[in-house]
Amino acid sequence: MMSDGRLVGDGSWDLHVQVTDLQVERVLRVKSDLHIGGVMLRLVEELDIAIDWSDHALWWPKKNMWLTHTRSTLDQYGVGAAAELEFTPMHKTLRVQLPDLRYMEFKVDFSKKTFNAVVQLCKQLGIRYPEELSFCKPLSQDDLKHNYSEKQMKKKPTGAVKNGTPADTNSFIANKSHNSTNGSLDRSSGSHNNTLNSSGGRTPISPPGGTWKHNTSNNGIGSLNSTLDSIDGTDDLRASLVNSPARPPDDIRNKALRPKSLLEKARMNVAWLDSSLSIMEQGVREFNVLLLRFKFFSFYDLNPKYDAVRINLIYEQGKWAILNEEIDCTEEEMLMFAALQLQVTLQMNKPQPEPNMGSEDDIDRMMNDLQMSLEGSHVSSNPADIMHIPELADYLKFMKPRRFTLKGFKQYYFTCKDMCLRYYKSSENTNEEPIEKISLRGCEVTPDVNISQQRYGVKLEVPAPDGMMTDYIIRFATEDQYARWLAAMRLAAKGKSLADSSYESEVKSIQAFLAMQHPSAPQINPESLDIQPEDYMPPRYSRRIRSKGWCGAPYPEYMGVQRILEAHANVKDLPLVDAKLQYIRAWQALPDYGIALFLVKHMGHKREELLGVAFNRIMRMEPGSGDHIKTWRYNTMKAWNVNWETKHMMIQFEEDNVVFSCLTADCKVVHEFIGGYIFLSMRTKDANQNLNEELFHKLTGGWV
Template structure:
């Protein structure tokens, strides 16, 4: 005889706050919401609103309260956790300081970053993301060769079973993390084997995973969201004001662990740690008290406003500074000294800023402040509506052009031919070269170059009087590799005009563009800052300047004992800049470097055995030589039709108007490349009209790659 039961069974639920396990009688068609109601004791005054069910064995959150247990796949042998969604995460900011933040571990990483930036007073959070801290060993091997975690259940000492990690894009572990299990020795709380350990943080806390910080008066920083941050590693004082200014140098322990890539291959491997924006922190193996790095990921910075973006500007300046000091970007000697001078001016302004200046606005009458705010708002509105060049309208009846005698060279192997003088005319995104100015009026050009979509690389050496522009031009039929041509100017003024014209032409903009004059002025300004001022008396004791804080190790070795003197000479050019002006000039100079904003990946194209570089920038992707970094071919996003990923074989295909490009990524998961491309396309869709709302749904649609 067969007895039909009521189809109910026992479900084990562990309440993490109480360290208590409860067994409930449930049915498969029962909704999660009803289970939560039975689980919470109505007589207990504790607020359970921030709690949700988490399934450790599957590493997923069960947040859809209307879903049934059957729909979620929960069965009688399952153990669920009833745990807070907001947990403490230790975050390393771009200025290398650490703060402990309350972060939503159940939300998608993109949403968690948005809320985190709101607490930190950083606008446009879509430009940032979280990444796992890397160790030096990660730069020695590709992603596929790094130790990966197997998806097998692992039991903690308290009986909790985890599946570590979820199928995310960066399931690798540091080489020296003691991955195979056991506690770290310095931890009060035993750590789950297989969790991602970061490098030691500070002398008083030697492991990436920390025990909970005891609450002490004055440490908690509340926010409008109801969650706040612990000041755990530095005396931040007033939270947002201090994030707008950073210490001159981090602790020796933190600085010793900074990574300095020595080759293009190692620079490409820096991108292995980015989290998947479409998965939650818990789903990517991140647990409470783990450490992640908050960094600017997409190098296209929208609406940089000194009035509202002091924290954002400072953190961006700090990220730029450490990318220069860690030799992530190549710089000439003049550029390096210019960066050192600007950094010295920033530090000098911070040191000299009197305490009274912070409160200087208190004595100003409120009426004057109101008038200033109104005038500022009206000026911003006028610029927004009319454009920054509203008072200097362009005569659209005449196509603007540029003409002058310049020198031209098309470099080829096995030839000693030098530069040849031509009469250049720039018109309608094309360079037309004639033998003489008279020929331009009666004959066809000897050479014509289409600048739309080209790569523009400055090649300047002030000491040698060299002002050259390297152009990598796509062939007219868009097939085959890029061809390289060099243009050499006679002086700074000529160089600035032609470089600005080439940069705008590469973006499809003519000389009628309102930004042309400001682009010329910016180039001249950067050149002026690189020109040393000899014999200028600077009232600064050279013994108070430590060149180690301002120069990369390579440049420090090159300049040797003259380093401090050269820094102070370069500082004479920028000593009149205010604190914010110096930071903005630093960011501007950083953006002008040839390699700026190109995220590198080691790939193999379909059918090729040789590894190559893929460079991903804000408006294009580039096929590059692995050893030299030379651009072989460039594809613009505006010619892209679709991009897809075969998740089974981890292969990516990009469809362009005239060809398909198929490759596999070796230095990171292909999802990272996919997200970079989709993210940059999302960034390009931003405008002043909709900058108040962030379309998260569109971001995930462009970067998710799963649907």
């Protein structure tokens, strides 16, 4: 029987398929039990063109999904007579902005999960540990003015997810199966590591308003030019990424986001792509622009021998985070960063020592690490010292901040032992009960330092029995005293005592960080360099320095240049890679480093709060000041879950449960940050293990 030219009764129907490469449409007569592989085979036979179709797959635009399971049938995918499919390449050209703001083109698999696409791209770039990076979409300054939830309210409901019903992870039970719809802290899957091999490079493209020209000289410096050189092969690509041009085009830098508040910083996290979906499923099309950025700020095993590209890109991301004021720092710290940036720029023009490629250094380092972990740094040959528990004791200035009070600092005698602070009226009272005993385990330690004012302080935020935070402010008399007590407090917050082998190295790291902030006599004539303070400092710092007593100087920017050169005298002898590593370490030492912010509303509360997610903890924070209300460590977490229907997330801790909705991003982003940091914490130095992609998706996926 015929109806409108179609045969009915045998269950067959017409399937319309658009072949995107040829811009032609084919109509195939199919039945619902035909599998996807059979559809593609019949389509290729009907086209009868001698082309390699192996990289092609079926894409369903209306459902926004790939039909990549070739053994599944049309009926299993829900494809009916009204469906219109596309037969299109899985690898498409993607324009990628790297952390140094350069744009390049790469062939990326649009059908794979975003996480897997990033892994493949990192192989081309020569970046180890690709799990630290991800793609995010470009944002404009206008995007920082509105919450994600406000924009979603204006959109029409998108309906069901894939199979017709929203994935519900509201079970709050840690499920160990791969199809679990919630995260759990089951660590039985073991640790993982990876060393990625390399494959072919791609060609940089012209960004809006300017182009990058790759300079293939020994120093690898890039420069701006109206033409563009082609980078062919992996070696040329990686050589171009070891160092970055000192200055991007003005129009690219001017488009950089500069968040003006904590709320705007929180709104920036809306841009991250879902690692469990393909980039095609997230609205990205060929020749679109995505940003490749380090997402998880837990950098593992930074080794100059293997990570020249990775170190440079981490340095660049940190540099632009500071220049764009995504993270706060003091004026002395800003000058130190400017000095290190200047040293990097100067060293790029000079030959650098080759990294030691021998294996003896690695063996020695591993043996030393083993010895230190077994013995500790405080062990003495004297048997009596073995039983001695290390302790710090000194007079310190102390204050408990209170609202509506004029009370200042008072001096007490403090001791630090067994991860606890105790303070007394004087050293003669140590045999009595202390005025107060403060447990440092799990506390927040925030430096409060101003070298020019000789202020060396620490703010402690200590969990109280009711779960809230109690604030303490402690001041120290000297840098050495500050370094030793700060190191003890940082280790105690992590559950480590003064006997830990890392104590002395932590002290030295703090002392080195302070030493770099002291001004010294400039070793370079300012007239010999073309230094623009705006290239080395955020606008608010360069304006502030210009306004501070430059009267009588020949140029308005003289004071800024002079201050940078004074700070540069402390780092003038650092080689290129060491200067980058020092920059990264100084960035990591900032109080707000690596905290991803989200505006959330807790269930049963009307008041909005900030949620901060770091590599080892989660924090409730005041939206205006950023003060910590409460902190939870990951080692007290049992599970984290998402109810996709209500868009609520629940985090289950040992002591309580936290349920909230996220206003500045999809709750999946919060879920992924937590799962990602749990995943990264399980890495070890066993280089024989490969990247466990299945475990990553289990911990971050949040849905089947």
